[in-house]
Amino acid sequence: DTAVSQTPKYLVTQMGNDKSIKCEQNLGHDTMYWYKQDSKKFLKIMFSYNNKELIINETVPNRFSPKSPDKAHLNLHINSLELGDSAVYFCASSQDFGTGVYNEQFFGPGTRLTVL
Amino acid sequence: RKEVEQDPGPFNVPEGATVAFNCTYSNSASQSFFWYRQDCRKEPKLLMSVYSSGNEDGRFTAQLNRASQYISLLIRDSKLSDSATYLCVVGGGGSSNTGKLIFGQGTTLQVKP
Numbered sequence: 001d002t003a004v005s006q007t008p009k010y011l012v013t014q015m016g017n018d019k020s021i022k023c024e025q026n027l028g029h030d031t032m033y034w035y036k037q038d039s040k041k042f043l044k045i046m047f048s049y050n051n052k053e054l055i056i057n058e059t060v061p062n063r064f065s066p067k068s069p070d071k072a073h074l075n076l077h078i079n080s081l082e083l084g085d086s087a088v089y090f091c092a093s094s095q096d097f098g099t100g101v102y103n104e105q106f107f108g109p110g111t112r113l114t115v116l
Numbered sequence: 117r118k119e120v121e122q123d124p125g126p127f128n129v130p131e132g133a134t135v136a137f138n139c140t141y142s143n144s145a146s147q148s149f150f151w152y153r154q155d156c157r158k159e160p161k162l163l164m165s166v167y168s169s170g171n172e173d174g175r176f177t178a179q180l181n182r183a184s185q186y187i188s189l190l191i192r193d194s195k196l197s198d199s200a201t202y203l204c205v206v207g208g209g210g211s212s213n214t215g216k217l218i219f220g221q222g223t224t225l226q227v228k229p
Binding site: 031033040041042043044045048050055056090094096097098100103104105107108109110 | 124148158159160161162203215219221222
């Protein structure tokens, strides 16, 4: 059973389109995250939610909008896609928020987004 | 200056070698430290947390030097399966602990037969 799952795994789309990526975790965790890993391999936090409440909202374009319908799901909607949005997007979850050594973050397999 | 800096490598070593990776971080108020491992085209996975007193897990030893803001990972008796990118990760350091982790660029290790 996959602990953190994302769909789709690959997404190829044209500039200007709107797309969504879905994430689900079955670990019973309260906190979920979205990360972006660019071509230089830097992994950067975009958003986090704790029990459906927004906790972290990094400086990302407002074309990116996360939605958490319940604590097991965190989706990412992207409007008006741009070439620079091409990256791998990882969802993650942890028991709660906080960076204690007890609070391991578990990552999904990633969604490879290519904008043409 | 990057918040977490690592030498990207690659480090090419023979099987059985001992290899060390280093990492520096800029925020002296950081509170938690980790090494994650990322295989090619896969997700990152926690390798080990790093404690102030240093800690060991089998062939892996992690050290933290808060005064120098420096973290290290030592791998002894390298195996082919150790080939991966090792990400230095630092957390906390803000006025509220929101769970924000800062990832280094990663150091790539290639173990050769």
